[in-house]
Amino acid sequence: MIIYTKDITQDFWTGTGGAKLGDFIADYVVKQQYGEYPLQISFLGIDNITPSFVNGAFLYLIDLFGQDFLRKYVKVIQANKEVAQTIRNSVQTYFEYQKNFFAQLKINHIYCAIDGSNEGKTFRFELYEMTKKQGFSFHFNPDDTTFSLVAKEKITKSDVFIGIITSNFFDGYILEQANYAIQECQKPCLLFCKHDVRLNIKKELRNKIHIIYYGQGNYLEKRQEINKIVQMNKQEYIANQKTTNTNQNVVAWTLLGLGAVALIGYLFQEETAEK
Amino acid sequence: MEITKNIPLKLEAKFLMELYIQLQESGYTEIYFDWINNHSVDVNAIALYLSLKQVFGFKGITLKHINHTENQSYLRIEKVINCSIADNDCKDIYITPVRSEEEVEMLKIYLSRFFHLCLPIQNLDTRPLEILFFELFMNICQHSFDDNGFVFVSYGENRLMQFVFSDLGIGIAQKIKAFFTNKDFPTDAHAIEYAMQDLVSTQTTTHNKGRGLNTLYSNIVAYKAELEIICNGGRVIISDNRTIADNLAYFYQGTLISITFDMSYLKAKEQVNFEEEIDF
Incomplete structure (x- = not known):
């Protein structure tokens, strides 16, 4: 055409x-x-x-x-x-x-919190292999059910936070970490949530957390959605000069976008494989 | 003959134009500006002076700070020599920031008049000039955070065309320093030089990728033009492939970019073929 x-x-x-x-x-x-x-x-x-x-x-x-x-x-x-x-x-x-x-971004750290469902455990293993191959520096949450001090320390040391919620049984565990990343550490944060999961997000967090639902829609749509969130947040920093280190925040959001795009690529690949 | 003008708190091109017409008609010898001891007026006075200097010729105007008391001081602009401006209909262009396609269209009509009707360059390929013009113009619209910018274009008998772009916004140097806090810029001139590197951007809009000033630089070098950027406390001049960066003796709120372009370097128009293809 x-x-x-x-x-x-x-x-x-x-x-x-x-x-x-x-x-x-x-x-x-x-x-x-x-x-x-x-x-x-x-x-x-x-x-x-x-x-x-x-x-x-x-x-x-x-x-x-x-x-x-x-x-x-x-x-x-x-x-x-x-x-x-x-x-x-x-x-x-x-x-x-x-x-x-x-x-240059590969020296930065992405904290990835994955829930403890069977699906989550499979993701954890395969994502670890994939991100290692792509050269990203992903740090995964400890394999436990409570939000530990070790996890807190890892979030503090990372540049951005990405959570993956596969089931309603584990949403509280991931949301608690996201809350910590946003409220306590001011990290850029994004959640991937399976489309049939209904999240119960605290009121104070609702406007601050970005959620991408996977398992429906197409890959390009999701990628567009992620990058629009990233661009919007970058522009917000630039327009408001929210902090004194605008450039670092812009770089962090770029990192979050790249990490999220790598993950969504994987999630769609998995979905296609299942079909 | 003397003219005394109150400089408005907010400098606008309309004021400059009225002044310019008055100057032309009056055959003045000296102009006095009331310069209230107020920062914004101070800044406007400098902007005005610089703009007039650029518009009225390269040699004729000098700034003399002849008197200064607590409440009042004067800027004196001396007799203008060699005033070389194109004819009345298109001697200058003043545009507010473009926010709609209609305004872009208006701008293009102005430009078209200027480039193709009023200047004897019908057979020249003026596209490099048009690109420079738009890139700089959009700089004012997108980056300056100022409601008004002003642009002057003049063309003299010596085939030199001069563009002056100015705004009283935040200024390139301040903006660069605020954005790249992890970098060290000893002077504003360093920050201006940094901004001119390819792909350096403060990303004011998602479409800004830091190509504008570098495109400007490439064209300046390619067409042997001269460039002067005055901004905040610094100045960068590019002439004969050499770059000079120095500090200003005053603080210029905003940015002023002046380009002197020798039309002799423009190529003749050629038959255009639309045959190129690109596979990325």
Whole structure:
């Protein structure tokens, strides 16, 4: 399918103009569950674009879905030399930047709390292997049923918190740790919760905790959901200058996003395998 | 002849334009500004001075702080020489931050008039200029946290085009220092230089990736243009592929970016082919 950029926007100069194209591509692929072939994005009739436009159109997609998404679903056609050069430069530079940035993040620690159900125990073992291979530094909660001092110490030393709740029997145990991570340690926090689990979250925590339900929806939708949460929190720090170390908080949220994306990839892989 | 002006608490381009017209019509020799001992007026006066200096020519205006008492002081701007501004319809452009596609369209119409009708460059490929213009313009809109920014464009007989962008917002240096608290910036000029590196961004919006100032730098070098960034307590000048960074003797609230672009380096327009493809 060919998408003519001129039909989507007339503003080829700003990030906002680019984002109209980016949003269109994202919605088309995610909602229509677009198939195997890349969408062909035509720049016919467009004299020039700014790097800001490329940010909104393509780098935004990389942020939301990763580099593979762009490779799989997007192909640029009918561009003039300058437009093609601006796109190539921006995308290649950003790929390179992400590679270096992610490599630096591997020294940071992600605390992962998994409940003690059979499903949780399987996750724990397999996630440990997977994250080790991917080079992430995941620290898992101790294999016990009460929130111990050891767990508290691990959370304190980690940069971000991710919890996985597979069953209603164990939600209290994971939520207690999440509460500690948010209230006591001010860590970025995200919970993965199986779609049929009904959580009982304390009132004071409700606005502070982000929950992604897995086991329904599609992988790209969830990935988009995670990254929107990450972007929203990053922007909140930037706009309000909530603390004096904005950059570190932004980096921590980026780490949380990457860790969460790795986990959701695993959770969907498991689901597909079950089917 | 003397003109005395009260500088408004909030400097706006409208004020500058009225002043400019008044100056042109009056054949003045000296202008006095009431400079109340108030920080924001102080800052505005400096912004005004710098803008006028850029707009009215490179040599003609000097700043003389001729009197200062507890309640009142004066900025004196001396006689303007070699005023080189394009014709009345398009000598300058003033735009408030763009928040809608309609406003972007308006901006493009202004630019189109300026680039294609009023300047004798119909056969030149002005796209590099347009990119510079928009990248800088969006900088004001997105990063300055100020409601107004102002932009002046002038074109002289010597084929030099000058853009001046300014806002009285937070300033690049302060913003960089507030965001990258783990880095050490001995001076504001260091922070400006850091901001010009590729992919350095304070990520004010999700679309900011830190390419704007670096794109500016690349174009400045590629087209042998000159760039001066004045911001907070520092200044960075790029000219002849050399970068000079120094400290200001005053504090400039916000950012002023001035670009001098020699139109002789623009290429002639070519037939455009839409044949390129990219597989990522």
